[in-house]
Amino acid sequence: xSWHLLKLSAESQCQIQxxxxxxxxxxxxxxxxxxxxxxxxxxLLYDTKSLTDxxxxxxxxxxxxxxxxxxxxxxxxxxxxxxxxxxxxxxxxHIYYSTPNKSYIIADTPGHVEYTRNMVTGASTSQAAIILxxxxxxxxxxxxxxxxxxxxxxxxxxxxxxxxMDLVDYSEERYNEIKADFEELMSKRDYQxxxxxxxxxxxxxGDNVVNRSEKMAxxxxxxxxxxxxxxxxxxxFNVGTPRFPVQYVIRPKTEExxxxxxxxxxxxxxxLSVGDEVVVLPSMTxxxxxxxxxxxxxxxxxxxxxxxxxxxxxxxxxxxxxxxVKAGDLPTxxxxxxxxxxxxxxxxxxxGSKYVVQHGVNKVLAKVxxxxxxxxxxxxxxxxxxxxxGMNDIAQVTFRLNKPIFYDSFKNHRTNGSFILIDNQSxxxxxxxxxx
Amino acid sequence: xxxxxxxxxxxxxxxxxxxxxxxxxNALENEAIYILREVAxxxxxxxxxxxxxxxxxxxxxxxxxxxxxAKIPFPLMHxxxxxxxxxxxxxxxxxxxxxxxxxxxxxxxxxxxxxxVVEETGKYSSRNMLQTTxxxxxxxxxxxxxxxxxxxxxxxxxxAKERIFSVRxxxxxxxEKNQRPELFDMLNGQIELGQNVRxxxxxxxxxxxxxxxxxxxxxxxxxxxxxxxxxxxxxxxFIWSAEDDVVFRAEDEKVEERMVRFRTVGDMSCTSAVxxxxxxxxxxxxxxxxxxxxERGARIDDKRSEAAMEKxxxxxxx
Numbered sequence: 001x002s003w004h005l006l007k008l009s010a011e012s013q014c015q016i017q018x019x020x021x022x023x024x025x026x027x028x029x030x031x032x033x034x035x036x037x038x039x040x041x042x043x044l045l046y047d048t049k050s051l052t053d054x055x056x057x058x059x060x061x062x063x064x065x066x067x068x069x070x071x072x073x074x075x076x077x078x079x080x081x082x083x084x085x086x087x088x089x090x091x092x093x094h095i096y097y098s099t100p101n102k103s104y105i106i107a108d109t110p111g112h113v114e115y116t117r118n119m120v121t122g123a124s125t126s127q128a129a130i131i132l133x134x135x136x137x138x139x140x141x142x143x144x145x146x147x148x149x150x151x152x153x154x155x156x157x158x159x160x161x162x163x164x165m166d167l168v169d170y171s172e173e174r175y176n177e178i179k180a181d182f183e184e185l186m187s188k189r190d191y192q193x194x195x196x197x198x199x200x201x202x203x204x205x206g207d208n209v210v211n212r213s214e215k216m217a218x219x220x221x222x223x224x225x226x227x228x229x230x231x232x233x234x235x236x237f238n239v240g241t242p243r244f245p246v247q248y249v250i251r252p253k254t255e256e257x258x259x260x261x262x263x264x265x266x267x268x269x270x271x272l273s274v275g276d277e278v279v280v281l282p283s284m285t286x287x288x289x290x291x292x293x294x295x296x297x298x299x300x301x302x303x304x305x306x307x308x309x310x311x312x313x314x315x316x317x318x319x320x321x322x323x324x325v326k327a328g329d330l331p332t333x334x335x336x337x338x339x340x341x342x343x344x345x346x347x348x349x350x351x352g353s354k355y356v357v358q359h360g361v362n363k364v365l366a367k368v369x370x371x372x373x374x375x376x377x378x379x380x381x382x383x384x385x386x387x388x389x390g391m392n393d394i395a396q397v398t399f400r401l402n403k404p405i406f407y408d409s410f411k412n413h414r415t416n417g418s419f420i421l422i423d424n425q426s427x428x429x430x431x432x433x434x435x436x
Numbered sequence: 437x438x439x440x441x442x443x444x445x446x447x448x449x450x451x452x453x454x455x456x457x458x459x460x461x462n463a464l465e466n467e468a469i470y471i472l473r474e475v476a477x478x479x480x481x482x483x484x485x486x487x488x489x490x491x492x493x494x495x496x497x498x499x500x501x502x503x504x505x506a507k508i509p510f511p512l513m514h515x516x517x518x519x520x521x522x523x524x525x526x527x528x529x530x531x532x533x534x535x536x537x538x539x540x541x542x543x544x545x546x547x548x549x550x551x552x553v554v555e556e557t558g559k560y561s562s563r564n565m566l567q568t569t570x571x572x573x574x575x576x577x578x579x580x581x582x583x584x585x586x587x588x589x590x591x592x593x594x595x596a597k598e599r600i601f602s603v604r605x606x607x608x609x610x611x612e613k614n615q616r617p618e619l620f621d622m623l624n625g626q627i628e629l630g631q632n633v634r635x636x637x638x639x640x641x642x643x644x645x646x647x648x649x650x651x652x653x654x655x656x657x658x659x660x661x662x663x664x665x666x667x668x669x670x671x672x673x674f675i676w677s678a679e680d681d682v683v684f685r686a687e688d689e690k691v692e693e694r695m696v697r698f699r700t701v702g703d704m705s706c707t708s709a710v711x712x713x714x715x716x717x718x719x720x721x722x723x724x725x726x727x728x729x730x731e732r733g734a735r736i737d738d739k740r741s742e743a744a745m746e747k748x749x750x751x752x753x754x
Contacts, residue, residue, distance in 0.1 A: 121617040266466065419622075
């Protein structure tokens with residue numbers, strides 16, 4: 001090997017002037033086995049020049065070993081030995097790439113029937129989603145499922161990528177057929193405001209992923225990457241009422257900050273400003289925001305999703321799990337609620353069983369009061385005959401709590417309307433719920 | 437964030453203060469601070485695993501931010517392979533002094549002396565694998581229930597599957613097929629006695645994110661990250677330091693002096709250098725941005741097999 005190969009890049013004189021904060025967009029992907037999901041992700045990485053030489057070399061080498069005449073990009077994403085052995089994706093993987101404009105995180109979630117739990121997990125932290133359809137197969141039962149979950153999770157921006165267009169002669173007619181089938185599905189959705197964009201692609205050949213397709217001149221819309229590049233914050237986040245769950249109380253007890261009592265947490269849904277009149281839940285004590293700290297500086301306004309420390313005008317008792325909300329903007333305070341639950345554990349959920357509900361950073365004990373009905377995640381209706389939930393089941397469940405929590409409905413507040421269920425014996429996260 | 441929005445976030449004068457800045461809206465930084473606060477709130481004995489590398493230095497800054505004006509509420513721990521770059525150790529000691537936090541050091545050499553592990557021999561010998569035993573012993577000794585580390589998902593394929601709160605059993609093992617789902621922001625830190633959680637606050641950062649942050653925050657890092665003249669030799673397409681005894685060098689491996697820098701600062705015996713003239717943070721960021729070789733491309737420990745990292749993680753490696 002010669003010396004010049006041991007440099008990271010050509011002699012780089014480039015100085016970075018651009019210090020603006022990068023926007024981060026997280027995208028969940030859903031597709032069935034062999035829909036070409038890994039190939040699509042690989043294509044995105046390859047065409048945005050995000051694959052480094054050594055990774056590309058490894059892919060080339062392994063593809064050759066396996067006797068493929070194309071580059072098997074799935075090798076870039078499937079990380080576990082079992083996944084490579086079986087040629088499937090088992091667990092959510094995170095893939096990173098960036099353009100000068102945005103940083104992207106792709107949550108690559110497996111699409112098998114039994115992996116609903118992984119799809120829900122990947123979608124819960126994503127702002128956008130890609131649903132992959134094989135152009136030869138069209139809308140199949142799995143597609144219904146992928147769409148159902150993205151809609152249940154209220155992902156605001158969804159791309160339906162109709163893949164393998166090269167195998168249907170780049171046919172506009174076929175594209176329109178699939179689009180029409182999907183639109184029928186859309187009429188059944190619960191969350192109607194979800195924005196859906198159809199893009200015909202060939203991940204293998206690179207059509208309409210990053211670069212425009214010459215073979216599909218009939219398609220006038222954006223490529224996949226163009227679509228994501230132009231997404232704005234308002235396209236992907238709901239703005240609602242501010243909620244400030246207290247994570248941790250900061251008491252330095254130093255001479256300089258002798259009486260300092262700061263409430264550390266993350267602001268969800270809206271903004272909070274100095275001078276705002278707030279109510280502390282559950283004590284219902286009123287006060288005003290005195291200071292907002294981010295590290296060693298004070299600010300007038302805590303923006304959405306910022307991790308700040310807030311001090312109050314009055315000395316009141318606030319501890320972890322309490323919540324600061326604006327006066328006049330109270331959430332529901334109740335010891336009972338009904339939610340759509342997505343079950344993720346091998347131990348069934350049954351009526352009468354007890355769990356820990358973790359709602360944000362607040363934990364309470366909960367008892368399953370009633371299982372109303374199971375929802376088939378393929379839009380085939382509901383099942384009222386069940387009395388237990390198994391892994392990957394989705395159902396309407398009512399819980400009774402040992403203490404009230406302060407919640408919003410999931411459709412109004414993604415953070416304050418969701419919770420996880422923890423099994424007290426195994427300590428595992430057994431399910432997730434979206435409050436009605 | 438659009439330009440219009442960022443203007444709206446501009447600060448109005450806070451009475452009695454001259455701070456007039458825009459509140460930082462770095463999603464990755466906010467996430468990391470949130471995670472660190474969850475650790476402090478959910479665990480009784482957390483510790484921050486500090487290697488002296490750029491990722492753990494970044495973690496320290498994030499922890500300062502998370503708990504200001506209080507001190508970082510957990511100690512730092514360094515698992516010292518005894519094969520560290522001297523620059524890294526000097527840097528570590530200076531930083532700890534400035535922070536006023538407790539530093540725990542546990543040595544791989546002690547594990548070797550106690551006969552718990554056997555030193556590798558030969559051309560590719562490294563103490564990197566041996567760290568695991570020392571780490572697990574230290575976790576048991578101090579009864580740590582959460583170990584915060586600077587691993588990132590973009591580093592390696594097995595790490596891409598890692599959770600933010602990753603539960604390990606009594607033997608420090610990672611059960612990759614049975615990980616807890618992590619939904620929304622909610623982190624479940626409930627564990628049994630004897631288990632512990634590895635916490636990765638910068639899971640979602642890329643190498644470039646870390647370097648850009650170091651630049652923006654003006655964070656001091658060890659000098660070996662910058663281009664400097666060093667005596668080196670070439671083997672298997674990698675550049676090795678010839679200045680440090682712990683790196684095995686055969687008689688016929690010719691020593692030359694070159695301008696190099698290190699991209700990661702792990703155990704010296706498995707960390708190779710790259711040719712570089714990047715002697716400032718701006719130039720380093722520029723070089724990383726243009727880079728055609730992945731970060732762990734210079735880590736010989738990952739080259740052992742396709743699944744090297746996954747295997748090490750199952751055994752309790754960091």
